[in-house]
Amino acid sequence: MTSNRGVAYIKRGEVQVESIDFPKFVDETTGRAIEHGVILKVISTNICGSDQHMVRGRTTAPSGLILGHEITGEVIEAGRDVLFIRVGDIVSVPFNVACGRCRNCKEQQTGICLNVNTSRPGGAYGYVDMGGWIGGQAQYVMVPYADFNLLKFPDKDQALAKIKDLTLLTDIFPTGYHGAVTAGVGTGSTVYVAGAGPVGLACAASCQLLGAAVVIVGDMNAARLAHARSFGCETIDLTRDATLAQQIDAILGVPEVDSAVDCVGFEAHGQGKDAAREQAATVLNALMEATRAGGALGIPGLYVTDDPGASDPSARVGTLGIRIGLGWAKSHSFFTGQTPVMKYNRRLMHAILHDRIQIAKAVNVTVITLDDAPAGYHDFDTGAARKYVIDPNGMIAA
Numbered sequence: 001m002t003s004n005r006g007v008a009y010i011k012r013g014e015v016q017v018e019s020i021d022f023p024k025f026v027d028e029t030t031g032r033a034i035e036h037g038v039i040l041k042v043i044s045t046n047i048c049g050s051d052q053h054m055v056r057g058r059t060t061a062p063s064g065l066i067l068g069h070e071i072t073g074e075v076i077e078a079g080r081d082v083l084f085i086r087v088g089d090i091v092s093v094p095f096n097v098a099c100g101r102c103r104n105c106k107e108q109q110t111g112i113c114l115n116v117n118t119s120r121p122g123g124a125y126g127y128v129d130m131g132g133w134i135g136g137q138a139q140y141v142m143v144p145y146a147d148f149n150l151l152k153f154p155d156k157d158q159a160l161a162k163i164k165d166l167t168l169l170t171d172i173f174p175t176g177y178h179g180a181v182t183a184g185v186g187t188g189s190t191v192y193v194a195g196a197g198p199v200g201l202a203c204a205a206s207c208q209l210l211g212a213a214v215v216i217v218g219d220m221n222a223a224r225l226a227h228a229r230s231f232g233c234e235t236i237d238l239t240r241d242a243t244l245a246q247q248i249d250a251i252l253g254v255p256e257v258d259s260a261v262d263c264v265g266f267e268a269h270g271q272g273k274d275a276a277r278e279q280a281a282t283v284l285n286a287l288m289e290a291t292r293a294g295g296a297l298g299i300p301g302l303y304v305t306d307d308p309g310a311s312d313p314s315a316r317v318g319t320l321g322i323r324i325g326l327g328w329a330k331s332h333s334f335f336t337g338q339t340p341v342m343k344y345n346r347r348l349m350h351a352i353l354h355d356r357i358q359i360a361k362a363v364n365v366t367v368i369t370l371d372d373a374p375a376g377y378h379d380f381d382t383g384a385a386r387k388y389v390i391d392p393n394g395m396i397a398a
Contacts (some may be wrong), residue, residue: 049199060128
């Protein structure tokens, strides 16, 4: 039997690379056989900000959970019911686990599939409360419903040549793009992106791809803001005491934007003198203040129903002090929830393959080995302006 190793969440602030079982065609939660799945040799698997929420102890993730929901790999074995995916194919795995059969999947709402999680709609690999699917920060992983879920790259050599870009199709590129689309970003629009982490940078690049005239990115991390400027974004330093509207006014000549995207989520901090203090609703309230009447807010940033690490008792159960009256008065549209990756990934793949966007450059992809994953988690958590991509089998290096 081939050996396997993966990145396990141990306790708050600690992950380890451990020997784990080789994947089987079995649903670990129900024990049912999965003949519609494939086993992948993982080419690339990325560290995500959502993983960091668990590692920081901000969820109820159990010790021993194998992390990783951003997976690109080569098919090495296919179940007997797989019809169209073949051994040797290189494929992108949407982070959403989806059956392709339920009402939501048939309506392209694959982020809230009704059949892959016994506790709530929606499933994901290597994530707390998302169906028990084993994560892909490993050498090998099993992917169910393969014919439906997997995006096959049309040319193997071309895919390997652009793997640093294509690896981002699993989550952050579609997620950033989804935030921009749902906020109504289009030709000639002005947009504010809250957060210059990898998803925020992917969103900013997506806004440019969609034709925005001005993309403004706000953050407290100077290195991340500098990287946003490197590909043409305007930036706002949220450690300053000037309000968001005042800083937008200094850029645009008016204190508002057409659209705004929250790429921060529930671990948001205050602005200016409150920058060191966590205030979970800060971003959403600031976006309502800075978005024009009739504008829209895309909210791909993660919000949770259980946050044991929150200092505010209400925030521990996902209850935030949102100024919904302001949003109502300005007729804002809000769009929340997991990104349905399959709605976008094929088109974004072609944008990459035909050089319409350099998304790896925009998010500063940095490739590391599987053994370096704990150090990658640490550096990412301290604010490194990088998107860490794990190369568990040495295939990118080769």
